[in-house]
Amino acid sequence: METVNLATKFDLIREHWSPKIVGELNGQYVKLVKFKGEFIWHHHDHEDELFLVTRGTLLIRFRDRDVTLNAGEFIIVPAGVDHQPVAAEEVHAVLLEPVSTLNTGDVTNERTRRELERI
Amino acid sequence: METVNLATKFDLIREHWSPKIVGELNGQYVKLVKFKGEFIWHHHDHEDELFLVTRGTLLIRFRDRDVTLNAGEFIIVPAGVDHQPVAAEEVHAVLLEPVSTLNTGDVTNERTRRELERI
Numbered sequence: 001m002e003t004v005n006l007a008t009k010f011d012l013i014r015e016h017w018s019p020k021i022v023g024e025l026n027g028q029y030v031k032l033v034k035f036k037g038e039f040i041w042h043h044h045d046h047e048d049e050l051f052l053v054t055r056g057t058l059l060i061r062f063r064d065r066d067v068t069l070n071a072g073e074f075i076i077v078p079a080g081v082d083h084q085p086v087a088a089e090e091v092h093a094v095l096l097e098p099v100s101t102l103n104t105g106d107v108t109n110e111r112t113r114r115e116l117e118r119i
Numbered sequence: 120m121e122t123v124n125l126a127t128k129f130d131l132i133r134e135h136w137s138p139k140i141v142g143e144l145n146g147q148y149v150k151l152v153k154f155k156g157e158f159i160w161h162h163h164d165h166e167d168e169l170f171l172v173t174r175g176t177l178l179i180r181f182r183d184r185d186v187t188l189n190a191g192e193f194i195i196v197p198a199g200v201d202h203q204p205v206a207a208e209e210v211h212a213v214l215l216e217p218v219s220t221l222n223t224g225d226v227t228n229e230r231t232r233r234e235l236e237r238i
Contacts, residue, residue, distance in 0.1 A: 006191045025167035025195045048144035072125045076144045
């Protein structure tokens, strides 16, 4: 059992859009990620995904609307729902999703990260 | 899909030791709870449990040591591990655990909450 300090772990992250694993429970990973700029549109066929913002403002575009998340706010994106995260300025976010979840969902490209580092 | 503001949801909670459901994903509940005082010793036979403190300082006693969590820190208590949360002053915490998890684990007493409110 390890006590995880979110700020200390975020300090270790240098790259944007590259989630790091900081915890595992009940088949789910807790991940930390720094966003800056525009990600790709994607969805996860079988996995719901939670985004909790701890710093900055995250815009998530959905096909029918945009949602803005500030620090201390979260949203759960259900499986199958297309979404595109966009961060005008750097955002720190906690992700919660099954161990099987790939960051780019149904898309594979240069932003896909398969072997996530544990920090 | 709902955007959840943690502070706004915590403002709705009046009772200590009574977790409220604020989200569900992949068979897990996201719960918010206010702690104050000393809870009972218990464990969860089959469920890992995450405690993320957002306000105050939470002491969690284990059989072999004590752990202190400040705001912005979390710990994952594995299934089967006895623990006792203690809050000298009020603590706000986010819990993550399977839908099946009972707050008092292997113990049933006056602090057991079976029908959790969604807020």
